[in-house]
Amino acid sequence: MNAPLRFGMIGGGAGAFIGAVHRTAATMDGLAVLVAGCLGSTPERALASGRALGLPADRNHATWRDMLKAEAAMPAGPRPDFITIVTPNESHAEIAAASLRAGFHTVVDKPMTRTAAEAAELAHVASSSGRLLAVTYNYTGYPLVRQAAQMVRSGEIGVVRKVVVEYHQGWLATDLAAEGQKQAAWRADPARAGAGALGDIGTHAENLVSFVTGLRLASVLADVTAFVPGRRVDDDASVLLRFDGGAKGVLSVCQVAAGEENNLTLRVYGTEGSLAWRQENPNELVLSPREGQRRVFTRAGAGSLDTARASTRLPPGHPEGFFEAFANVYRGIVERIAAQRDGRPPADHALLVPGPAEGLRGMRFIEACLASAQASRWTVVG
Numbered sequence: 001m002n003a004p005l006r007f008g009m010i011g012g013g014a015g016a017f018i019g020a021v022h023r024t025a026a027t028m029d030g031l032a033v034l035v036a037g038c039l040g041s042t043p044e045r046a047l048a049s050g051r052a053l054g055l056p057a058d059r060n061h062a063t064w065r066d067m068l069k070a071e072a073a074m075p076a077g078p079r080p081d082f083i084t085i086v087t088p089n090e091s092h093a094e095i096a097a098a099s100l101r102a103g104f105h106t107v108v109d110k111p112m113t114r115t116a117a118e119a120a121e122l123a124h125v126a127s128s129s130g131r132l133l134a135v136t137y138n139y140t141g142y143p144l145v146r147q148a149a150q151m152v153r154s155g156e157i158g159v160v161r162k163v164v165v166e167y168h169q170g171w172l173a174t175d176l177a178a179e180g181q182k183q184a185a186w187r188a189d190p191a192r193a194g195a196g197a198l199g200d201i202g203t204h205a206e207n208l209v210s211f212v213t214g215l216r217l218a219s220v221l222a223d224v225t226a227f228v229p230g231r232r233v234d235d236d237a238s239v240l241l242r243f244d245g246g247a248k249g250v251l252s253v254c255q256v257a258a259g260e261e262n263n264l265t266l267r268v269y270g271t272e273g274s275l276a277w278r279q280e281n282p283n284e285l286v287l288s289p290r291e292g293q294r295r296v297f298t299r300a301g302a303g304s305l306d307t308a309r310a311s312t313r314l315p316p317g318h319p320e321g322f323f324e325a326f327a328n329v330y331r332g333i334v335e336r337i338a339a340q341r342d343g344r345p346p347a348d349h350a351l352l353v354p355g356p357a358e359g360l361r362g363m364r365f366i367e368a369c370l371a372s373a374q375a376s377r378w379t380v381v382g
């Protein structure tokens with residue numbers, strides 16, 4: 001068995017949301033180990049968070065620039081194989097480009113950047129660096145989402161005609177940013193977040209549709225709103241979708257849907273039947289054929305396909321969820337890096353890892369929605 005890969009993390013210190021999820025996911029299968037970090041936005045916070053996680057002093061850095069410089073200068077043995085970036089959106093482009101240029105494979109959470117122009121530039125840096133750039137669209141890691149994609153590809157529901165995707169949350173139904181809530185504060189600032197709900201969760205919905213259907217989004221007609229008085233970013237969007245080839249869709253994204261938690265729901269309707277999956281009940285996928293009986297597939301249960309089985313750890317009936325799906329994305333990232341190192345093709349599951357193309361498409365989707373809403377007309381997704 002190969003030694004685990006080593007990784008460093010930027011952002012994700014005490015009180016942060018997604019950093020701890022990345023650490024759990026990356027290390028869940030014993031395939032990677034955290035060796036270095038700059039875990040906070042100020043030297044004091046960064047160093048305190050690194051100490052709390054047990055990082056040695058010489059691998060616990062006060063700024064991300066210090067970190068990339070010092071870690072790149074390490075001999076091959078201890079040097080990190082990849083860097084994970086889990087800072088707010090405004091710094092993704094700069095830090096990820098610096099990480100790639102320092103020679104590290106790089107993982108960045110969504111949205112890939114704050115603007116589509118930054119995303120195009122970062123995609124260019126990634127391709128000229130020869131290093132992997134992965135974007136953690138973690139919903140691609142769910143076994144039954146992977147099964148849904150496989151079923152669409154194999155023609156199980158015929159030709160896709162219509163897609164309905166909703167991503168509804170209620171946590172921003174009030175002005176949490178004004179109350180100083182940390183996660184809400186930067187998300188409500190256009191200079192730090194870029195877009196609001198469209199960037200925070202709309203991009204997940206767009207990515208889920210593309211991943212499952214394989215359809216290319218051609219244009220959007222969006223109605224975008226900031227419902228909470230004084231909020232400077234969108235907190236709601238209703239978007240009509242047109243895909244290449246004639247399929248159509250509806251995407252609803254909302255962070256003021258009072259009472260909702262993390263309700264990401266996808267329905268795909270084809271000529272021969274439909275598929276439905278809900279993130280809050282992720283161990284079930286419903287296939288409703290045009291003729292014949294409705295079937296509920298359970299994760300790892302009877303009828304589950306190889307792509308789902310390859311992404312599952314526990315027997316059926318033992319629920320898996322957010323962490324495990326995130327870990328499936330990391331399993332693919334580690335496999336891609338190891339395959340490159342060993343000069344061999346990566347295993348199939350690693351080809352599912354979202355990269356610069358998906359990140360850039362996500363940013364173009366967000367900007368097309370905002371432009372469409374502004375002009376009240378159909379807008380091409382670049």
Ligand SMILES: NC(=O)c1ccc[n+]([C@@H]2O[C@H](COP(=O)([O-])OP(=O)(O)OC[C@H]3O[C@@H](n4cnc5c(N)ncnc54)[C@H](O)[C@@H]3O)[C@@H](O)[C@H]2O)c1
Nearest residue numbers: 011012013016017018039040041086087088089109110111
């Ligand atoms: N994939 C998902 O499901 C998912 C979920 C939540 C957040 N996210 C994304 O993850 C990113 C972080 O979101 P969050 O909710 O964890 O935010 P957060 O505010 O909880 O955490 C951000 C962390 O970054 C640190 N930080 C900020 N600037 C820094 C800098 N210059 N150097 C080092 N550290 C710095 C902060 O101190 C904090 O520890 C965002 O881009 C967000 O869109 C993705």
